[in-house]
Amino acid sequence: MNAIDLEAVYRKYIDCLNERDWENLGQFVHEEVQHNGRPLGIGGYRSMLENDSEQIPDLWFKVELLVVQATWVACRLRFDVTPKGDFLGVAVNGRRVTFCENVFYGFDDGKIRDVRSVIDKSAIEAQLED
């Protein structure tokens, strides 16, 4: 699978998340997916995403940057959202925040298996200081 194919698969995965199309998540995510070293499996990964969508009703994944090489996709995602309560331990409580997630996805058999993500907590805190 070349870089263009992997980019296409990844963009369909993002569409799947934005459509809350959990039934089709397995088309893009490996059974044995890990997230920051935790072996969630696709069930745990789906639960994490469903919980995020519950806590952030207007959750929308926007691709800001995409870098693809061999079996890796690196993406800078931008969010402009209103989490209901706490998010990453920050009391957002329905205020609007914008922040990025820089995340690497290792693919295996054309599916996401190894996710290494960092979310910009400092940016969220800075916006709520005002």
Add this chain to the structure above:
Amino acid sequence: MNAIDLEAVYRKYIDCLNERDWENLGQFVHEEVQHNGRPLGIGGYRSMLENDSEQIPDLWFKVELLVVQATWVACRLRFDVTPKGDFLGVAVNGRRVTFCENVFYGFDDGKIRDVRSVIDKSAIEAQLED
């Protein structure tokens, strides 16, 4: 400049940081470099790095993952360090912490011009809770 060349330039940039070789920073960093949207210029960028090295005497940049495409490098850097005082607003005070930075570098004329970085503050906080 192809992906292999860009990777080589990037790895030399990391060596330059690890050697505190500030005099040669301009070989890798563009005069008009931006960091997370702030137009630091190379002078401000160097000051930021010198300050980081002062606050974290054992600062060492270790490349965990590297993804290169066209004019972009995406890197997951791992740190295993002992910041002297506060770091990202967290009172680390000489304790040892390990954490990642997921960062994108946009190159222009073979030099780093657009840095978009996220550091894993949540991971640092979690280690200091014990």
